Amino acid sequence: MSDEKQNDPIMQWVTFRLGEEKYGINVMQVQEVLRVSEIAPVPGAPTYVLGIINLRGNVVTVIDTRNRFGLMSKDQDDATRIVIIETDQHIIGIMVDSVAEVVDLRASDIETAPNVGNDESSKYIQGVTSRDNELLILVDLNKFLSDEENEALDMF
Amino acid sequence: MSKVCAVAVKQLIEQELALDSYLATMLAELPSTEAIEEQERQVKKVVSSAVKVQAATVKTQEPSIELVADVVTASKALSIMPKYAQDEFSALFFKVGNLVLAAPLTDLSRAIRFDGKVTKIPQQPLWFMGLKAELEQKIGILNMAYLIQGKSRAGIRDYQQKPFTNVILTEDGQWGLACDELLTIAKLTSEQIRWRTDRKSKPWLVGTVIEQLVVVVDINELVPKRKRSEELGI
Numbered sequence: 001m002s003d004e005k006q007n008d009p010i011m012q013w014v015t016f017r018l019g020e021e022k023y024g025i026n027v028m029q030v031q032e033v034l035r036v037s038e039i040a041p042v043p044g045a046p047t048y049v050l051g052i053i054n055l056r057g058n059v060v061t062v063i064d065t066r067n068r069f070g071l072m073s074k075d076q077d078d079a080t081r082i083v084i085i086e087t088d089q090h091i092i093g094i095m096v097d098s099v100a101e102v103v104d105l106r107a108s109d110i111e112t113a114p115n116v117g118n119d120e121s122s123k124y125i126q127g128v129t130s131r132d133n134e135l136l137i138l139v140d141l142n143k144f145l146s147d148e149e150n151e152a153l154d155m156f
Numbered sequence: 157m158s159k160v161c162a163v164a165v166k167q168l169i170e171q172e173l174a175l176d177s178y179l180a181t182m183l184a185e186l187p188s189t190e191a192i193e194e195q196e197r198q199v200k201k202v203v204s205s206a207v208k209v210q211a212a213t214v215k216t217q218e219p220s221i222e223l224v225a226d227v228v229t230a231s232k233a234l235s236i237m238p239k240y241a242q243d244e245f246s247a248l249f250f251k252v253g254n255l256v257l258a259a260p261l262t263d264l265s266r267a268i269r270f271d272g273k274v275t276k277i278p279q280q281p282l283w284f285m286g287l288k289a290e291l292e293q294k295i296g297i298l299n300m301a302y303l304i305q306g307k308s309r310a311g312i313r314d315y316q317q318k319p320f321t322n323v324i325l326t327e328d329g330q331w332g333l334a335c336d337e338l339l340t341i342a343k344l345t346s347e348q349i350r351w352r353t354d355r356k357s358k359p360w361l362v363g364t365v366i367e368q369l370v371v372v373v374d375i376n377e378l379v380p381k382r383k384r385s386e387e388l389g390i
Contacts, residue, residue, distance in 0.1 A: 021275055069278035113277055113287070114296040114330070125277060130289050135275035 008108045015103055015136060016083065016096040019071055023096075024103065024129075024138045031084040031091065033099050036076050046152060050095060053082070060084060061153050062093040068144070088142045089150040103136070105129055110138060236353060238362060238374070241346040248324065249339040249370065252300045253313065256339065256370045263375040265325045267338055270297075272319040282307065283380070285334060288323075295332040297323060303333075303360075303378055324375070331379045344372075 013024035014033075039051040039062050050062045062082055066073055079098035084091065110127040126140040145153070240262045247258040248267070274286030274297050283302035288295045299320075301310035320334035344365060349372055351363040360377035364370065 019276075071278070111294055114284075128275070128277075128287060128294055130292070130294070133289070135287055135289055135294065137275065137277065 008106050010104050010106055013103050013105055013136075013138065014083070015100040016081070017098045017100060018066055018069060018096055019074075022100060022134060022136050024105075024136050025083070025085065025141055027102055029085050029087065029141050031086055034082045034084065034093070036080050036082055036095070046149070048149075049153075053093060055084065055093075058091070060091055060093050062095055063145075065094045065096055085141050087144065087150075089145075090153055092145075092153065094144075103131060105131075105138075113137065236355075237346055237351050241349070241351075244343050244345050246341055247344050247372070248341050250322070250324065251336040251339060252304055253309075253336065255304065256368070257304075257335075258342075258344070258365060258370050258372050259324065259375050260372075261341065263327055265327050265329045267322055267324045268332070270320055270323045270332075270334055272315075281380075282311070288332065290332075293329055295323070295325065296330060297332045297334055298379065300333045300335050300378070303380065304373075326375055326379060333375065333378065 012027040014027050014030045015022050015024045017023070034053075034055075037053060039053055041051040042049060042061075045051070048064050048067045050064045052059050052061055054060075064073070074097065076095075080095065081099045082093040082095050083099065084093050109129045111129065113125045113128045124140050124143040126138040128138065129136050238260070240260045246261045248261060248264060249256060249258050251257070268290060274288050276286040277284070280286075283299045285297040285299050288297050299310065301313060304310075321336060322338050323332035323334050324338075325332050348365055348367065349363040350366050352361060355362070360374045361371060362374045362377075363372040365372060
């Protein structure tokens, strides 16, 4: 039994929605979930950067996740949230349509998503899994931004 | 070569040229205005040279080297026939838009009704519609119109108004090709098909059922490999 647990560990994922789809991110990388407050735009910032927020004295860059995923933009509403995450390089905020729940997933439940695009597109898609009759897309936050994009964030 | 034989070969070639023309029209991307003008110029050129060739043929009534070359091409086609075509084989006939296609059943696992609901994966090519969970399997659903007709034709269709209604699954069940109506399953023999000898371009297009003008497709070749979108330009 313990062998089984070691070989097939359970991980927790925070799920959020963007449009029709549900995504999951590793709970260990989520610091907190915020309601949308004032976001100060940054002149000359890339289109996927919404701006910066002041998080208890720290400046945090907020990423437009819809833009990053190639989705149409949407007006913010009561359900919109900024998820503060910690990647290998930065602490950033990602804006999502809504945050759903925390789910437990076995490693064996996660399948590789077919990548038919080029190397750059969707490299941050870690896998997919079925849950409650829908597919959950799991995002690797460490690959969410490219090296160049991470370098660009240092300027804010 | 006797006169009767020469006439028969000529008819065969005319039939094949008609097939080529039909396929080129159905499968080609929509040309730009400049391309149409250029095409018209080329057609005029070809027509005038064809008239000259015909006049020469009337004079000589001798079989040309081109005819012999076509006979050689036909025998070459026999050598590149897929394995399944060595005997009579069954094929599924289906539609993508107005185009009727046939796929050998040996390449397919099954066909399912499609409600259009897929999980979209971010930043994938236009021909990748998304993932569908079916019997504990995650199937990558591909837009067959994009794969066959290209962006210029497939991009015109309003998929909300006229969604695909069926999906045919590859033999391994990993990929589903979204299409319109499923027509029938019929038996075919290799003699009924004109096999393509050169498959460098459109390798999925293996031949044409001559009588019905139906395109025979290799489903495995139609499933794009990684980075194929760049090659397809979509």
